Amino acid sequence: MQKWIMSGILAVACIFAVVLMFTLPGREQVAQEEKPQMPEVTLNAEQAEATVKANCIACHGDQLQGGAGPNLQKIGSELSSDQLYSIITKGKGGVMPSFKDKLKEDEIANVALYLSEKK
Ligand code: HEC
Structure with missing residues (x-):
């Protein structure tokens, strides 16, 4: 019974680590590529x-x-x-x-x- 719980926790931890690995650098890249937003102005x-x-x-x-x-x-x-x-x-x-x-x-x-x- 305890073995099941241990491997369950381990599996969840692994999935969590993999998800983090893929999402963290992804977010940084998006921030870098984000284009500056031009404010609305009337031409002078x-x-x-x-x-x-x-x-x-x-x-x-x-x-x-x-x-x-x-x-x-x-x-x-x-x-x-x-x-x-x-x-x-x-x-x-x-x-x-x-x-x-x-x-x-x-x-x-x-x-x-x-x-x-x-x-
Ligand atoms: C220190 C010199 C310098 C100054 C000052 C400068 N530029 Fe430039 N600009 C360049 C160079 C060199 C390029 C070409 C860059 C490239 O294509 O790699 C360029 C490219 C550009 C482009 C893109 C043109 C294209 O065909 O893609 C625009 C638009 C532009 N400049 C506008 C401006 C504006 C507006 C200002 C003033 C607020 C300004 N530049 C000041 C040197 C300068």
Whole structure:
């Protein structure tokens, strides 16, 4: 009788360990891949231009024609505002810097919206 209880407990412990092994790293991965959520903003083109002038033209050119970074003049036909928001927030390719700590979420969203209209 006691043997049954012992092996029962052991089996449950094993199942529990296996479940943990598969779920824990899984959750971490999901957190890493989670895309930043773009806040709702109404486009303020004047403010977006000022933000872009101050932060982006050094690499993307004063007319966004490109330089160290790619041309962004028609970026809206390739990327959605959500994708732009994600790139500006997180950076890209190790060269395009992350602006998460330099700009407010609303400012990034406004720039993303502004660029998404460039088609
Ligand atoms: C230090 C230089 C630098 C600055 C400053 C910079 N970028 Fe970039 N950016 C790059 C480079 C380099 C790439 C290309 C990265 C790659 O594709 O690997 C890039 C890529 C991008 C892309 C993706 C283009 C595509 O075709 O996939 C967008 C959008 C973008 N930048 C927007 C911005 C905005 C908006 C700002 C200002 C808030 C900014 N960048 C500031 C260097 C810069």
